[in-house]
Amino acid sequence: MPSRPQESGPREFRPTGEPVPPASLSEISDTSSIIDVRAPGEFAVDHIPGSSNVPLLDDAERREAGTIYRIEGQKSAHLWALQRLSTRLENFFLALKQQVGDSSHPVICCARGGNRSAHVVEFLIDRGIEARQLTGGYRSFRQGVIENLSTCTLDNLFVLDGYTGVGKTRLLQHIEAQHPGRIIDLEKYAGHRSSVLGDIGLKPTSQKHFESQLAAALDGLDRESPWILIEAESRKVGDRQVPDALWRVMRQAPRIELVAGLERRARMLVDEYSTDLGWQPVIERVETLRGYDKLGTAGVDRVQGLLTDGKAIEAAIYLLEHHYDPRYRHGGQQKQFLFAIENLETPVAAQELEHRLDETVAS
Known part of the structure; x- marks a missing residue:
């Protein structure tokens, strides 16, 4: 569709239904912003990593449009949605412009590459912004994620293992900062540290978004690196399940043990789990361990008492000795x-680990 002179503002919008310029995922450059116009709830479940959300309809409006669609048909739902959008067209346009920024040819995404994204592309082109529609929408992206994860092969993968609190995640993050593309950080993608306290201070992701971030990380691995590192995890990271193909690779990969003294481990745990709300979130979560393995009711009372008294290091040591370490052993x-x-x-430790890995691969 040819460019049109930019207007002073989006006074009205009447989509023509004409074809709009398409873009496949492989055609999207690093300088192109991806704007997802699905409802916030859809976006929260999963979205293309790096995309932003400027919803055509909010969640309640989307539900209402769905009801109208089922009762009165597609045309009525379509007209109702356009009427709702017309009440805030100026703000919608400004939100789109903010996300476009300096991007050349922004790409607009909806669920399946249908009317929602097509209308927004036409809307932007009508106002002088050369936008394109993501072919197949989010669904095409999701299909690519599933295919990517089902064919995962990593011959140079090493698993970093060790007791809780030895600093595995911190070490991996340090290496990633020095050598991007050598680390797979499952806990980061899950928003969970993979323990009973694992989501404190974090925001767990959905299974779909966990997989999307993992697939993006696999795509971004340094293919020239002689080794790739991943932290040892159980099959589930919080409530997120590691895909079958990667899990098989992890189980077969060589393991390296990271060790640290008990007090250092306790201090690292205290640093990691401290929150703006103090220790109250930990005190409440530890309650779930009553009657659980070696900790028991007396152990929970002791940990909660130590935390209440501000003795976080002592509480961490007690948890390590009576809960985490027995489970690891x-x-x-x-x-x-x-x-x-x-x-x-x-x-x-990171420098030594890198050196030992280089030696191992070279031998």
Whole structure:
């Protein structure tokens, strides 16, 4: 569709239904912004990593449009949605412009590459912005994620294992900052530390968004790197399940053990789990461990009491000794490690780990 002179503002919008310029996922450049016009609830479940949300309809309006569609048909629902949008067209246009920024040829995404994104593309072109419609919408992206994850093969993967609190995640993040594309951070994608306290201070993601971020990370791995690192996890990271293909690779990959003294582990846990609300979220969550394995009611009372008294280090040590460590020992009886790294200081341990990995791969 040819460009039209930019107007002073979006006084009205009457979509013509004419074809709009398409863009496939493979055609989207790094300088193109992706704007998702689905409702906030749809976007929250999953979206293309890096995309922004400027919804045509809010969640309540989307439900209402769906009801009208079922009772009166597509045309009535379409007209109702356009009428709702007309009441806030100026704000909608400004929100779109803000997300477009300096992007060349912004790409507009909806659920299936239908009317929602087509209308917004036409709306933007009518106002001088050369937008394009994502072919197939979010659904085409989701299909690509599923295919990507089902064919995962990583011959150079190593698993970093160790007791709770030894600093595995911190170490991996340090290496990622130094060498982008060498780390797969499952806990980051899940928004969960994979323990009973794991979501404190974090925002867990949906299974679909966990998979989307994982697929993006796999696509972004450094293919020239002699090794890739991932933290040891159970099959589930919080409530998010590791895809079958990656799980098989993880189970077969060589393991490295990270070790640290008890007090250092406790201090790292305290740093990691402290929140703006103090220790109250931890006190409440520990309650779920009553009658659980070796901790028991007395142990929960002790941990809660120590936290209430501001003795967080002592509480962490008690949790490690009576909850986390026994569970790790029980689950790790059959584990074999290539070598162990002591984590006295994260940068030093990271450097040693990288050196040992380079030696291992070269031998």
